[in-house]
Amino acid sequence: MDNFNFYSPTEFVFGKDRENECGELVKKYGGTKVLIHYGGGSAVRSGLIDRVKASLNAAGVSFVELGGVKPNPRDTLIYKGIEMVRANGVDFILAVGGGSVIDSSKGIAVGALYDGDFWDFYAKKLPVTKALPIGVVQTIAAAGSEGSGDSVVTKEEGMLKRDIGADVIRPRFAVQNPALLCTLPAYQTACGITDIMAHVFERYFTNTLEVETTDRLCEALLITILKEGPRAMAEPANYEARANIMWAGTVAHNGLVGCGRSQDWNSHAIEHELSGLYDCAHGAGLAVIMPAWMEYVVDHNVMRFAQMATRVFGCQMNFENPKATALEGIKAFRRFLHSIGMPINFAELGAKEEDIPTLVEKLNPGDGWGFVPLKAKDVTAIYTIAAHASLD
Incomplete structure (x- = not known):
């Protein structure tokens, strides 16, 4: 067996209806202004986004929203998210979705604290050393991004799919309600x-x-x-x-x-x-x-x-x-x-x-x-x- 370090700081909040605790979890990890990032309409139609908003409101945490994440998440939406974070003073990213949403959120979290092009990190031009904190409400069991320090996104020009890995992009918490997978x-x-x-x-x-x-x-x-x-x-x-x-x-x-x-x-x-x-x-x-x-x-x-x-x-x-x-x-x-x-x-x-x-x-x-x-x-x-x- 090789020498190793194991570091997994994410708090996993598992079980039925646990998404109703998002507000207090965001506050626990220092968030005061949240970007809710999600994918298509299912999170809205199911009422999940409304429950997340209600939880944030109850905890006195303000928020802005950015939906539209696609499978194989695109750099174009990440650029938009970075602009929203900076324009609105966002200090915490809340990903509501599966691996694509979480990976896109990680791209925003990294890019928001960098003066250059966030793609520099995915192109391996420099290492990831800092990022905004991230929380997750998981809706798909697949990528494992809710507990990992990895992110994979796609650059639309040339359709290049590339990754980053760093402990600073491990989510602070991951809400896991298996009932959200049933549909x-x-x-x-x-x-x-x-x-x-x-x-x-x-x-x-x-x-x-x-x-x-x-x-x-x-x-x-x-x-x-x-x-x-x-x-x-x-x-x-x-x-x-x-x-x-x-x-x-x-x-x-x-x-x-x-x-x-x-x-x-x-x-x-x-x-x-x-x-x-x-x-x-x-x-x-x-x-x-x-x-x-x-x-x-x-x-x-x-x-x-x-x-x-x-x-x-x-x-x-x-x-x-x-x-x-x-x-x-x-x-x-x-x-x-x-x-x-x-x-x-x-x-x-x-x-x-x-x-x-x-x-x-x-x-x-x-x-x-x-x-x-x-x-x-x-x-x-x-x-x-x-x-x-x-x-x-």
Whole structure:
């Protein structure tokens, strides 16, 4: 196990009707003027935004609003948010939504305290060292942004999807009411399930030895999703299934299951170019890319993939041919994704094989890094596997 620091300062406020406590939570963390940031009309139509406003009013906290966040959140709205923050003396950002809203809020929080272009941080021109405080009312279980120091946004010019990571953008609090998930469309639920599993797998496939504790934590989360995911799909209003998925999504990406081990994240980087170019859902893109990546790198550590197959997917170990077990586990993962309505190849996603050179060029993998360092030829091969993947 490697040396590590684990820092997760977010206060998680979990359970039914907890959004009614937003006002006091904002005050607790020093907010006096809030920007309520949210996505489309569902948060308004459901009455959630009104409940949040009522809570802020009851606590004597003033606010302004900015809706309109899209999936794969855009830089153009972040620029508008930064202007609103400065014009109105906002000192706290309250994200009401899922990962896209939270990530957009983090972009605003960083950009509001910087004299230059906030995109400088996402372009890796300088590190993130300060940001306005953020709170969250979570409405989707997927990205884990409610408990992480990460943000991914898209620059509309060129449709470049890029990320930042810094502890200063971890939310001060995250309100998590699983009942808010019960009206999600099935496809959105499935995308969230996929994203959660991908966050775990990016940490599970490691070159660090002797990490049994976090291996078992990863496996527990994956097994939970395999159980509760289909239950939530079949019974959308099942509060307990939604609660387990919601908490699994947070634990999957708040850093805990990555402690003391090297990580990968190549699948996320490869997928970002798909959702950047085609504006597809991130989870759907991961459903296509991650099994393809697994097939390509399986020989790097056959026994780790065989461990996944036996411990997570219940495959029988073939001691004479461990690779057969490993490949059966990858097939089981792809079958599960298909069973919840996720695409498994380019055609189902709406991607085009002829665009692979463009995808690779935009990613610019260079010398590579991660579980298996990847160069352009490797990424090309993974995209090609993804283009032709099937359940056979």
